[in-house]
Amino acid sequence: MSAAPGSLGNEHGVKARLASVLIGYGGLALAACVLAPLAGSTHISLVRAFDRSIPFPDNVDAQIFFVARMPRVLTGAIVGSTLAAAGVVMQALLGNPLATPFTLGVSTGAALGAVLAITFGSSLPVGALASVPLASLAGAVVASAIVYVLATRPGRPISTMVLLLAGVTLNAFFSALILFVQYAADFTQAYRTIRWLMGDLDVGSFAPIVAALPLVVVALGIFAFLPRPLNLLSVGADSAATRGVDVGLTQRLAFFSASLATAAAVSLAGPIGFVGIVVPHLVRLMVGADHRIVLPASALFGAAFLIGCDLIARTVLAPVEVPVGVVTAMLGGPFFLWLLVRRS
Amino acid sequence: MATRQAKLIRLVVVVLLLCGPSSSGWGASLSGCGVSLSGCGANLSARGANLLGSRDQSRGPQGSAPPQSSGSGPARRVVSLVPNVTEMLFAVGAGTQVVGVSSYDDFPPETKALPRVGALLDPDTERILSLRPDLVVVYGSQTELERQFTRAGIRVYPYRHGGIDSILQAIRDLAGLTGHPAEGDRVVRQVRSQLDAVGVRVRGQRRPRTMLVIGRDAGALRGVYVSGGVGFLHELLDIAGGDDVFGDIKREAVQPSNETLIVRAPEVIIELHPGEQPAADALQKERAVWNLLASVPAVRTGRVHFLYGGYLVAAGPRIGRAAEALAGVLHPDTVK
Numbered sequence: 001m002s003a004a005p006g007s008l009g010n011e012h013g014v015k016a017r018l019a020s021v022l023i024g025y026g027g028l029a030l031a032a033c034v035l036a037p038l039a040g041s042t043h044i045s046l047v048r049a050f051d052r053s054i055p056f057p058d059n060v061d062a063q064i065f066f067v068a069r070m071p072r073v074l075t076g077a078i079v080g081s082t083l084a085a086a087g088v089v090m091q092a093l094l095g096n097p098l099a100t101p102f103t104l105g106v107s108t109g110a111a112l113g114a115v116l117a118i119t120f121g122s123s124l125p126v127g128a129l130a131s132v133p134l135a136s137l138a139g140a141v142v143a144s145a146i147v148y149v150l151a152t153r154p155g156r157p158i159s160t161m162v163l164l165l166a167g168v169t170l171n172a173f174f175s176a177l178i179l180f181v182q183y184a185a186d187f188t189q190a191y192r193t194i195r196w197l198m199g200d201l202d203v204g205s206f207a208p209i210v211a212a213l214p215l216v217v218v219a220l221g222i223f224a225f226l227p228r229p230l231n232l233l234s235v236g237a238d239s240a241a242t243r244g245v246d247v248g249l250t251q252r253l254a255f256f257s258a259s260l261a262t263a264a265a266v267s268l269a270g271p272i273g274f275v276g277i278v279v280p281h282l283v284r285l286m287v288g289a290d291h292r293i294v295l296p297a298s299a300l301f302g303a304a305f306l307i308g309c310d311l312i313a314r315t316v317l318a319p320v321e322v323p324v325g326v327v328t329a330m331l332g333g334p335f336f337l338w339l340l341v342r343r344s
Numbered sequence: 345m346a347t348r349q350a351k352l353i354r355l356v357v358v359v360l361l362l363c364g365p366s367s368s369g370w371g372a373s374l375s376g377c378g379v380s381l382s383g384c385g386a387n388l389s390a391r392g393a394n395l396l397g398s399r400d401q402s403r404g405p406q407g408s409a410p411p412q413s414s415g416s417g418p419a420r421r422v423v424s425l426v427p428n429v430t431e432m433l434f435a436v437g438a439g440t441q442v443v444g445v446s447s448y449d450d451f452p453p454e455t456k457a458l459p460r461v462g463a464l465l466d467p468d469t470e471r472i473l474s475l476r477p478d479l480v481v482v483y484g485s486q487t488e489l490e491r492q493f494t495r496a497g498i499r500v501y502p503y504r505h506g507g508i509d510s511i512l513q514a515i516r517d518l519a520g521l522t523g524h525p526a527e528g529d530r531v532v533r534q535v536r537s538q539l540d541a542v543g544v545r546v547r548g549q550r551r552p553r554t555m556l557v558i559g560r561d562a563g564a565l566r567g568v569y570v571s572g573g574v575g576f577l578h579e580l581l582d583i584a585g586g587d588d589v590f591g592d593i594k595r596e597a598v599q600p601s602n603e604t605l606i607v608r609a610p611e612v613i614i615e616l617h618p619g620e621q622p623a624a625d626a627l628q629k630e631r632a633v634w635n636l637l638a639s640v641p642a643v644r645t646g647r648v649h650f651l652y653g654g655y656l657v658a659a660g661p662r663i664g665r666a667a668e669a670l671a672g673v674l675h676p677d678t679v680k
Contacts, residue, residue, distance in 0.1 A: 041607070063638065067636060067637065069603065131563060131564075132561060202566065202601050205636055318604075319607075
């Protein structure tokens, strides 16, 4: 983050770098997507998996490949890239290198929704909100709405300090509610909640991915417009305004899209930590601070990173699994500390 | 002044972030639950849903810990914080001596009228003392509580969760402590003979490779927990004539991935639900969840079974009945 992000460099140079970054990081993400399903706790024969002459119910290799591994790797790609990109946007929006996609309470809201669904879902009539993903999505939306209402005044730029404090406080408040619900829950439910909080990419079919995809696409679509104003914004709101950036609009779009991306990712796979903070910093170390490069590079690297972490999670202790959130935290935590020490 | 304030706020934010939101709230909740987890195995089965087997239990002494007696003569007023132990007390004829139960007790129905005194995480020490007990049954992990009552001169029985032998030993211990040793022996003999009868019935039958599911997210093939190769559920499955496909994993509860489920290829899947049986269409919907794993033999041959009832997962005097229920779906031809 030492490079002055305000100096935009010439357009041509950026385009060339963007192309090389897209090829490099895109290749990495693609390689992860293609190679990860080949490995797992068991050995499968690819020839058999793709042999159409064997009926699907008879083809164990195909079942493992298409039911157990592909959805999982795709979920890893989607969740990893959205969390990493949302991390970049949050850090720029809040002007704080320690910000994560979870800083503004989205994930804690999602967690509260999930906890409520886990604890009381079975006693509800079979409604849509009884399902954990939908309940967590609803929780994320409520949390974002509360933070947004608290931190914005019509027609004025958002105070990032208020946004940050509101988010952090809401996080603490929702955490307390989660603890309270857990306390009231029985032990099975409390345990399931803990497990949900560790994150899990084993979604079991393509249906949850398809359901989350529209949200992800909208969020990533908005991300595409953000890099340039975020570059200017990271120098300071005032100077960005003098250079023609609609600060209020940029902030609102950034907040909305990052929240949406986080909500989709968390409802799909639980709150997988550290991806949203480690990946952006790692990518910045490699490509500099220009958001036009950092944002796409983080999204691609995030996908590869999470797929890699999940590969470790599902193979290292096979046949038992390590929760993927534990792997990201164990890799990400020490790295983050190293980063902190190095910065100071 | 203003900058100093801003600095201060920034500092607070940094601190909050570090121990903060995503990590802090949950960190706290996680560690909070970590505490509960250590005692959980005992808990869950007691609670009626043996989900949690942590390694702790398997490390614990086989059979229940010896009673800590600081008095003499049979206990007259018993408080039990452990639902399956409450059930044992009633079974050996000490029901009238029980003066307080945990907040989760629901069997036998007589417990519903008794004062509730909390559970693993929230034992109400004052309320327990006010019931003037001379024996308190606590979880083995509630060591602080155990010390408190011992200091107060009250006998404590720390219950630890284990396999069938430890359940039967606990029944004998409690029968002895409450002055019903003969009844205790009778109950243990009865459970043993039930289990033996099940064993005899399925002898010589082919033992299907079976998976006992003790937890799953409703409506999805996520968060699946199965019985591993340790604990009374595993032992009951063994007696009922099934080979546990996760028997090689020496843990009470295992969370397998979908890949592992496919690879282990159980011939029979039995889901144990402590609650009431739902309506037919809801049950059908839950059963259909398994169709995703089309190659699994149990799915292909329609041998995915759902069993309902608290007795299935309560580590107490009703385990004989649970073994009968398991044998009933594993070997339907042998049922009288």
